[in-house]
Amino acid sequence: MKELLVAEWERLWKRKVAWLTFLLVPVVLLAASSYLQKENGALTVDLPQYTFAGNFPVLSLAEMLFTVFNAMFLVFITLVVTGEYRSGQLRMVMIRSYSFKEIILAKAAVILLFNLLFFITYFCMSYVIGFLMFEHPQTYFVFYHSHAFNIKEALVYNLSFYGYAYLTTIAICCVLFFISVISKTTTTAVGIGVAFILISFSYPTLLTGFKQWMSEELFGQLFFTSVPMIQWQGITVMMAEKPQFVGWNFGVLGFYVLFFSGLTYVAIRKKESFL
Amino acid sequence: MTGLFISELERTFKRKKTAAVLAVYAGLLAFIWFFFQRGGISFFDADHDVKIDSLNSAPLLLRDLSFAITFIVIPMFVADSFNGEYTSGALRMVLIRPHHRVKLFFVKWAVQCLLVFIILCITWLVGTCLGRMVMPHVNETTFLGGQTLGTVGALLYSLKFYGICFCIFIAVISIGSILSVLMPNSILSYVATIGALIGSVYVSDKLSFFFSVTDSVFHELSRPNSEFLVNLLFPILLISLIINLFVWKKKEWVG
Numbered sequence: 001m002k003e004l005l006v007a008e009w010e011r012l013w014k015r016k017v018a019w020l021t022f023l024l025v026p027v028v029l030l031a032a033s034s035y036l037q038k039e040n041g042a043l044t045v046d047l048p049q050y051t052f053a054g055n056f057p058v059l060s061l062a063e064m065l066f067t068v069f070n071a072m073f074l075v076f077i078t079l080v081v082t083g084e085y086r087s088g089q090l091r092m093v094m095i096r097s098y099s100f101k102e103i104i105l106a107k108a109a110v111i112l113l114f115n116l117l118f119f120i121t122y123f124c125m126s127y128v129i130g131f132l133m134f135e136h137p138q139t140y141f142v143f144y145h146s147h148a149f150n151i152k153e154a155l156v157y158n159l160s161f162y163g164y165a166y167l168t169t170i171a172i173c174c175v176l177f178f179i180s181v182i183s184k185t186t187t188t189a190v191g192i193g194v195a196f197i198l199i200s201f202s203y204p205t206l207l208t209g210f211k212q213w214m215s216e217e218l219f220g221q222l223f224f225t226s227v228p229m230i231q232w233q234g235i236t237v238m239m240a241e242k243p244q245f246v247g248w249n250f251g252v253l254g255f256y257v258l259f260f261s262g263l264t265y266v267a268i269r270k271k272e273s274f275l
Numbered sequence: 276m277t278g279l280f281i282s283e284l285e286r287t288f289k290r291k292k293t294a295a296v297l298a299v300y301a302g303l304l305a306f307i308w309f310f311f312q313r314g315g316i317s318f319f320d321a322d323h324d325v326k327i328d329s330l331n332s333a334p335l336l337l338r339d340l341s342f343a344i345t346f347i348v349i350p351m352f353v354a355d356s357f358n359g360e361y362t363s364g365a366l367r368m369v370l371i372r373p374h375h376r377v378k379l380f381f382v383k384w385a386v387q388c389l390l391v392f393i394i395l396c397i398t399w400l401v402g403t404c405l406g407r408m409v410m411p412h413v414n415e416t417t418f419l420g421g422q423t424l425g426t427v428g429a430l431l432y433s434l435k436f437y438g439i440c441f442c443i444f445i446a447v448i449s450i451g452s453i454l455s456v457l458m459p460n461s462i463l464s465y466v467a468t469i470g471a472l473i474g475s476v477y478v479s480d481k482l483s484f485f486f487s488v489t490d491s492v493f494h495e496l497s498r499p500n501s502e503f504l505v506n507l508l509f510p511i512l513l514i515s516l517i518i519n520l521f522v523w524k525k526k527e528w529v530g
Contacts, residue, residue: 017463031477069472071466078462081283187359188292191351191464209314 001106006099008110011089012105021118022073025125032060033133048143054154055140056130057123058161060238063166066197066228069118073173074115074193081180082189088196096155098134100268104181111173117165144240159237164235171227171256178264181271200226224249227256277381278376283356286365287386290355296348300340300394307339312409319419320490330429331425333402334436338399338489339438344391345488349447350468352390356383356420357455358464361528370528380452380523387448392441399437403430420497432496439492442508443484448474449515456522481507 012018037060038049043050051059081104084090093103132137134190139148142157149157176193183189204223224234230249238246287293303528311327313316320322325337360366369379402514415425422431451468458464475482484491495501 017473035477071470075462078375083460083462185292185355185359186460187351187354187465188464190462191292191296191347192471194350194465195343195347198342202342229478 004106005104005109007093008080009113011084012076012110012114015079015191017075017079018114021076023120024119025121026129028064028168029122029126029129032063033129035063036060037133046141048141048145049133050140052140053127053130053134053136055142055152055158057126058128060130061122061162061165062232066169066201067233069169070172070197070228072112072118073115073169073176074190074197075229077111077173077176077180078183078186078193079188081177082112082124082183082186085168086186087183100271101265102145103263104177108173108177111177112170112222114167115173117167119162119169123162124172143186143236144242146241160233161239165231167253168227168231168235169268171253174257174260175262178260178267181264181267197228200228204229220245221248225252227253276378276382279378280367280385282369283382283386284389287352287390288362288387289454292355293352296351297394300343300348301397303340303343304336304372304398307336308401308405311336316412319493320487320529323419327406327410328413328416328426329406329410330413330426331418331433332406332410333399333433334418334489336402336406337376337395337398337440340492341488344394344444345447345485348394349387349391350451350465351445352387353448353451353468354455354461356387357452357525358458359461362460367429371464376524376528379443380519384385384452384519385466387452388445391448393439394438395500399433418497422497428439434487435474436492436496439495439504439508440488442512443488443492445513446508446515447485449475449512449519453460453515453519453522456468456519456526484508 033056035052036056039049040051048055049059090103136151139150140154142149142154159251175196179192179196180189183192204226205220207219214222220237224230224245230252234249236247238249239246296331303408311332315327316324316337317327319338325335415423416429417423418429418432436504447468451464454467454471455461458467472485475485495503500504
């Protein structure tokens with residue numbers, strides 16, 4: 001199993017895309033910072049949306065989490081699962097005495113590790129770019145908190161925000177893994193993945209039209225059944241001074257993880273692995 | 276040329292995906308229509324809502340479906356046709372014949388445009404005919420910008436609307452085909468196409484029509500004399516076609 005993990009890890013890093021993704025981190029952050037600087041022009045300093053060096057990691061992640069991050073997982077999971085399977089690259093691994101389940105598990109572990117590395121890089125780079133591009137006062141305000149945060153508190157806040165964000169990406173990864181395993185070609189896999197993300201965006205927006213007929217509680221719960229919406233707003237709500245929807249959001253994430261990894265398990269048991 | 280065209284069409288429909296995507300699109304059409312009838316309200320853009328009636332239902336129907344077309348249907352078809360066939364080797368049999376490369380490109384491009392054209396025709400027919408039959412009957416309707424149009428005017432408006440949308444979709448196809456030829460595999464060409472569409476919003480506000488297709492078309496049609504087509508869309512189309520030809524000819528086709 002250890003050799004399998006190492007082999008997967010090496011095959012992942014053999015791709016130029018993997019290196020390119022990490023080189024893209026500063027570019028993405030610079031794009032986010034120029035956007036947020038433009039936003040700053042229209043805001044006053046006491047608002048939580050106003051970007052400082054201290055909250056730039058959180059604001060830039062919130063900006064990019066459901067676009068760049070989800071797109072990245074889509075690319076890598078499809079490349080590693082459907083791409084390798086369909087191009088026949090996986091044959092060399094499958095002629096050894098590993099079961100298909102072990103191979104998929106190794107792939108999942110490697111992707112999650114890669115994901116973790118990406119999050120750490122993004123976090124460090126965002127602090128660097130934040131201090132270069134924005135002013136850094138002693139204290140500033142954070143969403144749904146009445147008192148101002150200093151740099152040390154902010155660091156803890158940012159770290160836990162990234163922790164929650166990582167958890168949501170695990171749920172996304174589980175869904176995308178299932179899609180990649182069942183898809184016959186790579187474009188189908190990407191297409192269904194994009195459709196999943198688009199649907200997860202659009203039904204909560206549709207739901208806002210019916211907001212007046214339901215209670216605040218129920219609306220929030222239905223709204224946060226979609227993982228991208230948890231990524232977009234749920235995390236800040238969960239980390240408010242009076243946290244809301246914490247249990248619900250964790251329940252939803254847990255459901256996504258368990259349900260879709262269960263489906264993947266069923267799918268790979270039925271899958272013929274002769275190439 | 277006709278033979279090439281037929282062969283391209285056959286190859287396109289040999290992929291089950293093409294038929295499946297069209298079927299899913301039809302399902303989506305029915306689903307959105309169901310919502311139309313129940314809700315009775317749609318939006319020109321995020322700030323302007325409107326009551327659906329028998330005359331404005333065709334443009335409003337496309338508004339809800341344009342996302343699926345730009346982000347799922349077109350990138351998938353283009354990535355499959357321009358990249359998938361080449362990387363999987365299906366194009367080899369075509370490449371060994373003595374055809375001009377440029378012809379091959381135009382055939383592929385024409386087939387993609389044809390597919391989008393069929394999709395738009397179906398959407399327009401459904402929107403117009405069902406709108407006439409089912410939606411509350413009116414003699415005149417108001418579009419964004421306060422234009423009040425009668426039956427014929429609204430029909431012309433919807434045709435103009437679909438025409439501009441078709442031009443935007445052709446531009447998306449052309450940009451997608453450049454990226455598909457440049458990228459090493461179909462996953463990356465798919466994602467690069469979507470990335471280019473979303474990234475265009477960050478480049479300039481004027482380019483946001485790639486992302487929110489119909490909203491910007493409504494805005495364009497609400498202005499009395501817009502030069503959007505002549506100044507922006509056609510140049511983009513032309514330049515992307517030239518780049519396409521250049522890239523397509525320069526590529527080393529080694530199957």
